[in-house]
Amino acid sequence: MAVSLDERPSAEIRSRKQRAPNSPPRGAPDRHAGQAARNSEIVYRDLHDAIVDVSLVPGTPIVEKEITERYGISRTPVREAILKLAEEQLVDVIPKSGTFVARIPVAVLQEAIVARRALEEVCVREATAKASKSQLMELRAIIQREYELSAAGDEHAFHEADNVFHAGVAAAGGYPGIWTMVEKIRLQVERYRRLTLPQHGRMKLIVAEHEAVLDGIENRDANAAVAAMNSHLNKLRIDIATFRDLWPDYFLFDRK
Amino acid sequence: MAVSLDERPSAEIRSRKQRAPNSPPRGAPDRHAGQAARNSEIVYRDLHDAIVDVSLVPGTPIVEKEITERYGISRTPVREAILKLAEEQLVDVIPKSGTFVARIPVAVLQEAIVARRALEEVCVREATAKASKSQLMELRAIIQREYELSAAGDEHAFHEADNVFHAGVAAAGGYPGIWTMVEKIRLQVERYRRLTLPQHGRMKLIVAEHEAVLDGIENRDANAAVAAMNSHLNKLRIDIATFRDLWPDYFLFDRK
DNA sequence: CATGTATAACTGGTATACAAGATATTTTAC
DNA sequence: GTAAAATATCTTGTATACCAGTTATACATG
Structure with missing residues (x-):
């Protein structure tokens, strides 16, 4: 009866490390506990x-x-x-x-995109101001990897590299935590994206856009870098009307 | 041995409504279930x-x-x-x-403040562009209430009104969800604030700052409104050095 | 007395049994 | 045959018992 998911109970059954604990004020747990798999x-x-x-x-x-x-x-x-x-x-x-x-809450989608753009703009601007040479090289390497994955047509790995690039920009700006926020915000948007546009063929375009962003950062031209990033992020248009008829049950239209 | 919290198991034992459910595609739960208190x-x-x-x-x-x-x-x-x-x-x-x-993660504090400012700037700018007259009146009323609470010295209620104002600005900009994000981000910062500065005496100043923000919005002067909001948010300086010695065990200094 | 070791008392992680409401099905009345 | 009511079978929410590490204490040992 129930639609069952594919058979893949995840290879590992013991793994995943846990976050560094805070030792309480008076004598207590101070070391990183061995990874207890939950x-x-x-x-x-x-x-x-x-x-x-x-x-x-x-x-x-x-x-x-x-x-x-x-x-x-x-x-x-x-x-x-x-x-x-x-x-x-x-x-x-x-x-x-x-x-x-x-369901995918349409109202949330719009706000998530706006919020992401605002947060990433801050990161890019700050990265332009204070990215180190090593960080720039790192970013350039990520783009190169994206190019290779694009050529190989490995969508999954490419998508991961895409995220790594954005995380790298945030880190270069000194705000690694902001990318963590963006990732949480991105969840619903990501579902929409996966549903509506298979990024097949879009990969090369994304690489070019990332290059434009990094060029701006390297040239210490904040406005150019931010513009490139905004242009990059704006590529995802929420054109919900098209899908309203296709999958009416996949979206939530009214305010939650 | 363990430091126990005060005795106050919360008056209510049955309350709090639940979020509207999504009805699955084929026939299923569609109405709002009665609030089952968890x-x-x-x-x-x-x-x-x-x-x-x-x-x-x-x-x-x-x-x-x-x-x-x-x-x-x-x-x-x-x-x-x-x-x-x-x-x-x-x-x-x-x-x-x-x-x-x-512990309060110092590194997160800095980023949270930056992120909040970025998100609220978007809200203010958008509110300036499209706040309705009724929304403006609503905001003005909130400020009036803040003034009254300030005079009465009710810190707790004032703080709530403060939040309502910011939420109202976000709503006026058409991004009510962004305030929800800000609230999550605000958590750690709030702990810091409560710990370091009792806002006694700061209330009147806050009211004035809110007024400046709303004035900017009403005059449809986005730059002024944003500037006022940034000035408002910048009041919270993270001056951790001062407290490093006071409560060394309350903060987490190294990267999480 | 100092130090290493065994042990007992915690802790959170997990499994399982039961309770209560919602839904689907069957039964019964007309 | 249709509709309404009773019932069986789902679901998640909760309580409880047990398990496995961790930590502190007591104790033996040099």
């Missing part, structure tokens, strides 16, 4: 990825018991994973009824 | 508030069992609340060891 993390990551790349489409029921059996674990960690997804608005949990992959 | 929400809110207003100082142990007994509930909902706090970096969970109120 199974909930694995389930979370798998579901998260499946939802973001739209292999789990909006409306798909997520049944705890089903996941429980697939991973061979109990409901508790599964539940934790689902709760985490619920906070990111990737699933909707309806008490005593069921959990479903959330 | 006890985890109550515990979360109480702990959240206590941490943000620094009545629970960084390093304080959070003991599940203790909370369990105080609220008369089981560990499961308590655990959910704590996990939620962990995601917001308000607590650090160290497996098999303990859970502690997180």
